[in-house]
Amino acid sequence: MEELDLLKRDWNKGNSFEQVSEKDIYRMSHKKSSSIVKWLLAISIIEFAFWMLLTILLNDEKYEVKLQHYGLDQMMFWVNTINYAVLVSFIFFFYRNYRTISTTDSTHQLMKNILKTRKTVQYYIWYNLSIVFINVILTMVVTLYHNSAISSMLLQATNEGHRTFFLFKYTCMWILIVVLIIVLFWLFYKLLYGILLKKLFANYKELKKIDL
Amino acid sequence: MDPELEQLFVKQLKENQNIIHKICRLYTSGEDAHKDLFQEITIQLWKAFPKFRGDSKFSTWAYRVALNTAITLYRKSTRSVQTSSFDTTNHFIRQEEYNYEEEEQIKLLYNAVYQLNDIEKALIFMYLEDKDYQEISETLGISEVNARVKMNRIKTKLKKILNP
Numbered sequence: 001m002e003e004l005d006l007l008k009r010d011w012n013k014g015n016s017f018e019q020v021s022e023k024d025i026y027r028m029s030h031k032k033s034s035s036i037v038k039w040l041l042a043i044s045i046i047e048f049a050f051w052m053l054l055t056i057l058l059n060d061e062k063y064e065v066k067l068q069h070y071g072l073d074q075m076m077f078w079v080n081t082i083n084y085a086v087l088v089s090f091i092f093f094f095y096r097n098y099r100t101i102s103t104t105d106s107t108h109q110l111m112k113n114i115l116k117t118r119k120t121v122q123y124y125i126w127y128n129l130s131i132v133f134i135n136v137i138l139t140m141v142v143t144l145y146h147n148s149a150i151s152s153m154l155l156q157a158t159n160e161g162h163r164t165f166f167l168f169k170y171t172c173m174w175i176l177i178v179v180l181i182i183v184l185f186w187l188f189y190k191l192l193y194g195i196l197l198k199k200l201f202a203n204y205k206e207l208k209k210i211d212l
Numbered sequence: 213m214d215p216e217l218e219q220l221f222v223k224q225l226k227e228n229q230n231i232i233h234k235i236c237r238l239y240t241s242g243e244d245a246h247k248d249l250f251q252e253i254t255i256q257l258w259k260a261f262p263k264f265r266g267d268s269k270f271s272t273w274a275y276r277v278a279l280n281t282a283i284t285l286y287r288k289s290t291r292s293v294q295t296s297s298f299d300t301t302n303h304f305i306r307q308e309e310y311n312y313e314e315e316e317q318i319k320l321l322y323n324a325v326y327q328l329n330d331i332e333k334a335l336i337f338m339y340l341e342d343k344d345y346q347e348i349s350e351t352l353g354i355s356e357v358n359a360r361v362k363m364n365r366i367k368t369k370l371k372k373i374l375n376p
Binding site: 003004006007008010011012017019020021022025026028029030031032033034035036037039102103104105106107108109110111114196199200202203206207210211 | 218221222223225226229230233234237250251252254255256257258259260263264273276277279280281283284285286287288314317318321322325329330331334339340341350351352353354355358359361362367370371374
């Protein structure tokens with residue numbers, strides 16, 4: 001292609017770029033990066049902290065006493081232990097993936113590593129959402145039998161002969177709440193990462209298309 | 213940080229800065245965006261420098277990091293600028309009658325390259341830098357054959373942009 005030869009000639013002339021001084025390079029290398037990896041790291045740490053805080057805040061003493069009262073304390077101890085172990089492994093995997101992000105890799109590998117890091121956080125969020133889901137179900141069952149107001153409503157419904165209908169309504173209400181929470185989270189993350197990773201995804205797809 | 217290492221880095225980058233400027237030229241339009249990307253590349257280079265072992269030339273190592281920064285990490289969107297530059301290019305092309313001065317044609321060529329996507333720009337960059345297909349495939353992480361095929365497609369695409 002003739003035109004490309006022309007471009008190449010001009011390219012090799014090494015034309016006059018405004019030269020950056022040593023002092024400026026020194027100054028620049030100490031500036032804060034605004035790369036997406038930096039953002040991904042910051043957001044992920046906030047996410048880890050958020051869910052951890054939620055776990056700690058929800059674990060108040062009154063709740064513990066209540067669990068003891070319901071006879072669930074033994075089970076909750078194990079659930080919590082497993083939960084913390086899972087949390088620690090997530091943080092470990094996230095950190096390990098983050099460390100493997102290297103600008104000296106091939107473009108394809110670099111993109112893969114970034115997406116892998118994000119996936120780890122994504123799994124962490126899904127894990128937490130499923131814990132929320134299980135918690136809600138547990139709360140639903142426990143409330144049904146131990147909350148005096150609800151259980152008297154159940155008793156009344158049983159006496160009036162529409163126990164099944166009451167249970168159906170009760171379950172529907174809880175499911176609606178859970179679905180609402182999950183959809184909200186999903187939208188939030190879709191938006192957050194959609195904006196952040198739009199360019200990366202587009203370029204990743206393009207690169208994969210070439211290599212099909 | 214090791215001051216000696218830093219001195220070495222600054223010196224090497226100063227000597228090899230043109231290759232970074234060339235990448236900034238392909239990926240940005242406007243002086244501010246150019247400087248912005250140059251700075252982000254410098255940050256990434258400095259961060260990766262301790263791992264630079266010198267088994268390749270500094271310039272080779274640097275252009276890889278620079279390309280990866282431009283394609284993958286750089287966050288500032290240049291989309292709005294891109295549209296305006298696209299319009300002017302179209303305007304130029306419509307008047308084109310193959311009797312342009314060389315300089316004018318070179319400007320058109322740069323504009324055409326600017327319209328390519330980020331991956332295509334990387335391929336053109338390496339083509340202009342006379343990199344062989346083995347190096348191109350290693351840099352992008354695609355197969356050599358596919359790099360060749362894609363390069364031919366880009367040439368066709370450029371031709372189409374220049375002669376719509």
